[in-house]
Amino acid sequence: xxxxxxxxxxxxxxxxxxxxxxxxxxxxxxxxxxxxxxxxxxxxxxxxxxxxxxxxxxxxxxxxxxxxxxxxxxxxxxxxxxxxxxxxxxxxxxxxxxxxxxxxxxxxxxxxxxxxxxxxxxxxxxxxxxxxxxxxxxxxxxxxxxxxxxxxxxxxxxxxxxxxxxxxxxxxxxxxxxxxxxxxxxxxxxxxxxxxxxxxxxxxxxxxxxxxxxxxxxxxxxxxxxxxxxxxxxxxxxxxxxxxxxxxxxxxxxxxxxxxxxxxxxxxxxxxxxxxxxxxxxxxxxxxxxxxxxxxxxxxxxxxxxxxxxxxxxxxxxxxxxxxxxxxxxxxxxxxxxxxxxxxxxxxxxxxxxxxxxxxxxxxxxxxxxxxxxxxxxxxxxxxxx
Numbered sequence: 313x314x315x316x317x318x319x320x321x322x323x324x325x326x327x328x329x330x331x332x333x334x335x336x337x338x339x340x341x342x343x344x345x346x347x348x349x350x351x352x353x354x355x356x357x358x359x360x361x362x363x364x365x366x367x368x369x370x371x372x373x374x375x376x377x378x379x380x381x382x383x384x385x386x387x388x389x390x391x392x393x394x395x396x397x398x399x400x401x402x403x404x405x406x407x408x409x410x411x412x413x414x415x416x417x418x419x420x421x422x423x424x425x426x427x428x429x430x431x432x433x434x435x436x437x438x439x440x441x442x443x444x445x446x447x448x449x450x451x452x453x454x455x456x457x458x459x460x461x462x463x464x465x466x467x468x469x470x471x472x473x474x475x476x477x478x479x480x481x482x483x484x485x486x487x488x489x490x491x492x493x494x495x496x497x498x499x500x501x502x503x504x505x506x507x508x509x510x511x512x513x514x515x516x517x518x519x520x521x522x523x524x525x526x527x528x529x530x531x532x533x534x535x536x537x538x539x540x541x542x543x544x545x546x547x548x549x550x551x552x553x554x555x556x557x558x559x560x561x562x563x564x565x566x567x568x569x570x571x572x573x574x575x576x577x578x579x580x581x582x583x584x585x586x587x588x589x590x591x592x593x594x595x596x597x598x599x600x601x602x603x604x605x606x607x608x609x610x611x612x613x614x615x616x617x618x619x620x621x622x623x624x625x626x627x628x629x630x631x632x633x634x635x636x637x638x639x640x641x642x643x644x645x646x647x648x649x650x651x652x653x654x655x656x657x658x659x660x661x662x663x664x665x666x667x668x669x670x671x672x673x674x675x676x677x678x679x680x681x682x683x684x685x686x687x688x689x690x691x692x693x694x695x696x697x698x
Contacts, residue, residue: 493591
C-alpha cells in the first residue's frame, strides 16, 4: 500500500502550543486536496492516504507552508524485522545507494546501524547493478520504523516549503502594485504564518484594465501558496492628480506612499488585519531610503508595517519571483500608478517637516475617505490545485 508521508519542521519547537499549529496545518492540507483524501496528522508526521493522483497530490503538498519533506512510501505492517526485510526483496534499484533507518520504535530489536547493514545486504542480493556508497549515493533508501507496527519505505524525498502554516500568525494586508517585489513580499509573509489579503491602487484612465488584470493574476498566483484572499482595489486617480497639481514635484511619490499607507491601515482596521506588508527594499529606489520609509511609518497609527524584502539584493528577489512563478507576470509592460505620477527628480531624503508642509496643501482626510468609500473588493479563491 502506498501512502505519502510528510515531515514538518519548526512546529516541533512550539511546545504546549504545538496542537494549535498542527490543527492549522491539517486544515491547510485538507483545503488543497480533493474530497475523499485522508489526512492524518500525528505528533511526528503527516500521512496522506486514499488519493487518486499521486503526482498531483505531491505537487499540492509542496505548496503547503509548514511541510519540510514529502515522500511517497510503501506502508509495511510488521511484527518483526523479517517483515521489513521481506518487502525489501522486491525493491528494484541500480547504481550507488545507502540505507537510512529512522527507528522511532525503540523496542525494535535491532539497532539502526546494524539493521541498515542487513537491509543493504538484502538489496544487494536482489539487485546485481546496485552498489553501496554511503558518501555519494544516487539513491537513499529510507525506512521509518514507527511504534504502531507500521514502517514506511521510500527511495526519494521532495523538499517542502518549510515555514509555518498560513494563518497561525494572524492576517496581513499587502500593498501590491504589479511589480516584482510585492508578490515576493507576500509569499515570504505567508511563510511566517500570515494570511495575506491585497490592496491595489488603480489610476484609470492612466492605467488600463490590462494592468488591473495583471495584478489580479499576481494575487491568484500568490494565493496558490496559501488560502482564499481578498483584493481591495482602491481608486487613486483623484489623489494622484491633486498631489501633482498642488504639491512640489519632488514630493509626489513620498506623498502618494503616505496616502497608500493611510488607506491600507483604514481598510485593515475595518477588516481585522493585524499588520501591513510592503515590498519595500532599502535604497532600491528614491522613495525607499531610510528617510522615505520613516515618512511612511509615521502615517500608520495602529498597524505595524512589515517589510520582508528590506535587506534583499534585487537578484535575490528576482530569483525568488521566478521560483514561485510570479516573475513573468510581473514584467508584463503595463504601467501602475507609481510609474504614471513619478517625477523626474524625486526627493531622496525627505524631511518630515517638509513633507507635512506639502501635505497641508491637500485635504488629506477628505481624499482618503473619498477613495475608501469607492473601494471595490474581489474574493480570490484558493488555487492550490491549479
